[in-house]
Amino acid sequence: MKKFIEEFKTFALRGNMMDMAVGVIIGGAFSAIVTSLTDNFINPILNFVTGGQVYTLQDVAGFASAFISALVNFFIMAFVLFCLLKGINKLVALGSRKKEEAPATKKCPFCLSDIPVEATRCAHCTSLLETECTDNQIQNA
The missing domain is CATH 4.10.1060 (ZNF265 like)
Incomplete structure (x- = not known):
């Protein structure tokens, strides 16, 4: 059982596995930015240009605040992920230190x-x- 846990730890903390996990998490957060950009800017502009709907200044302010909120969420998630990976890398480095x-x-x-x-x-x-x-x-x- 101990060998199994060591093998899993080696597998989970490999550089490729951590890079893939970061990519999936950042990709999910970035998809929220793209969705917000589409819903709050591109679609309203297309609706306005095609004459489907008229927007007020309050609508535009709501669209902008929703997009800014998605950006802030992305940067918070990226910062937290950066801090977690920095801590994990430091722990891995402490565990793998060899005698000089x-x-x-x-x-x-x-x-x-x-x-x-x-x-x-x-x-x-x-x-x-x-x-x-x-x-x-x-x-x-």
Whole structure:
């Protein structure tokens, strides 16, 4: 059961799955904007042009407020979704942090070239380097 839950967690938090979920949610919110634009601007303009209906200033103000409301809803939903994804990404990053590996190279103090950490002499300037004694070296001495 534990392996099943781990596999599901890996599946659900994959980048592609999260991108698809964001796309579906934003697409639904954007469809509300398109519907509002059509219902509140395009259809009334077509009705007015074809002589089907005459609109008052109050009607136009109502159309504009409905469209602005759809825009505000879209931006609120996008902001909340952004905050949620930012938090999820931070949690995933905390869970997948690995121990930092020790560097494989160091700088020569004389010529400042990169040399292996284990080196006792610089391959570039042939300077003798100071070595730090480890516990194993002290015990073997």
